[in-house]
Amino acid sequence: MEDEVDRLVAAWRRERPDLDVEPLEVLSRVSRLARHLDRARRLAFSEHQLEPWEFDVLTALRRAGTPYQLSPGQLLTQTLVTSGTMTNRIDRLAKKGLVERLPDPSDRRGVLVRLTDEGRDRADQALAGLLEQERAILSELSRAQRAELAGLLRQLTAPFDNIPG
Amino acid sequence: MEDEVDRLVAAWRRERPDLDVEPLEVLSRVSRLARHLDRARRLAFSEHQLEPWEFDVLTALRRAGTPYQLSPGQLLTQTLVTSGTMTNRIDRLAKKGLVERLPDPSDRRGVLVRLTDEGRDRADQALAGLLEQERAILSELSRAQRAELAGLLRQLTAPFDNIPG
DNA sequence: GGCGTTTATCTCGACGTCAAGACGCTTCAC
DNA sequence: GTGAAGCGTCTTGACGTCGAGATAAACGCC
Incomplete structure (x- = not known):
């Protein structure tokens, strides 16, 4: 299954084919997942005020x-x-x-x-x-x-x- | 090598031995790593104002x-x-x-x-x-x-x- | 034991974000 | 065409965080 980082990396490879953007495959996923987790946590905690x-x-x-x-x-x-x-x-x-x-x-x-x-x-x-x-x-x-x-x-x-x- | 999450999980196992805190092994590391990455990024970008x-x-x-x-x-x-x-x-x-x-x-x-x-x-x-x-x-x-x-x-x-x- | 340095906490002003709403333009049904 | 609903952007006020500085107590060197 494709995710947003796959799309982001594809865009960079198109715009900057001279750069090796492999690090983003790992670290952008970490940052984005953390952001999703923050939102999910906020929701879970709100049940407990x-x-x-x-x-x-x-x-x-x-x-x-x-x-x-x-x-x-x-x-x-x-x-x-x-x-x-x-x-x-x-x-x-x-x-x-x-x-x-x-x-x-x-x-x-x-x-x-x-x-x-x-x-x-x-x-x-x-x-x-x-x-x-x-x-x-x-x-x-x-x-x-x-x-x-x-x-x-x-x-x-x-x-x-x-x-x- | 031990990290902060190992210590955090150990503390929870001591205080709440009734709970299965295994999810934290993955997701707390994601959140904490993202935080470290934010700081590192801020530093890297500051070189370019x-x-x-x-x-x-x-x-x-x-x-x-x-x-x-x-x-x-x-x-x-x-x-x-x-x-x-x-x-x-x-x-x-x-x-x-x-x-x-x-x-x-x-x-x-x-x-x-x-x-x-x-x-x-x-x-x-x-x-x-x-x-x-x-x-x-x-x-x-x-x-x-x-x-x-x-x-x-x-x-x-x-x-x-x-x-x- | 006095004096400068360090440590612990709080205060204050500036800043960036959010959420809600205002405003103007567009779209579509009639 | 006209009116209503939808959309895109900007405005506003409240809030949480930061960073620098203030205050006060403890420590350590001589």
Whole structure:
């Protein structure tokens, strides 16, 4: 089955036959698929009255394990946003009652962000919904193909995740 | 080599051993890799004084072939942004002299956006730079692995590109 | 122990995007 | 032809993010 990248690559080969556009076969698909996934995630989360950015913050806290608390600084390294953005996000999540700010007992400069019980439940429900949807998207592939794909992608992501920041 | 998704999956297995989080092995890697690619692209384009959104618009026109012109409507279906955003983008590109607005001779409601000579050159240069960078990222994989990866990704993107919008 | 540097968080202004709606032109049925 | 509906583009206001800077506390060197 043909996809949009096949058409895009064909157009480039017509317009720029001098260039080798083979890299686009892989990386344009990655970017476009990510875009589709963003939309699908937004839809899945809306059933739980959550925005994608809310899910990102809540699940980072959820994954931390009991007592489900992290500093704003830890949150922003995990979510790859800037500090101003994170302050804003925490404000809004706190207003919705999904997290609460606590003073850090060991550092008076810092605060700790803790998941409320409701925040934890919402994160758990949204994760279950997300996994269900993702399983449907991946049903195009066999178990072996999924493992193969995960392995190839890991080879590409590992340099980014390990060498720089 | 381990990557960030391995750590993320391990955390979920610890916190939610009841859930099957296998889908994340593939799709979280896709999303995270796309994010890294966005940053890398931004860096590559900055050498040519172009923003990613400028590259998207200019190359859409470039791929159209001579005389390198499309309507705003065609541009927004290709770039997946809204009409207000596209108006704004065209304004800024026109101000920089990379595109020009022409009245559509066959429909007085419409306009045509045409690449200037400078716009075409900048698009070509930026594309060459992008491909060079992407080749470096993909050097982790053999030619056969790249083809395998492209094929697997196509199976996932094709449903999005063909069935809905 | 004082002083400069580093670290953690928040504040503020600018910017790009989106969604909804306004406006003008075209198309088509009658 | 005329009126209504459709289409293409632009305008507007709200929102989320970023980046730079402010503030305050902690650290470390001497």
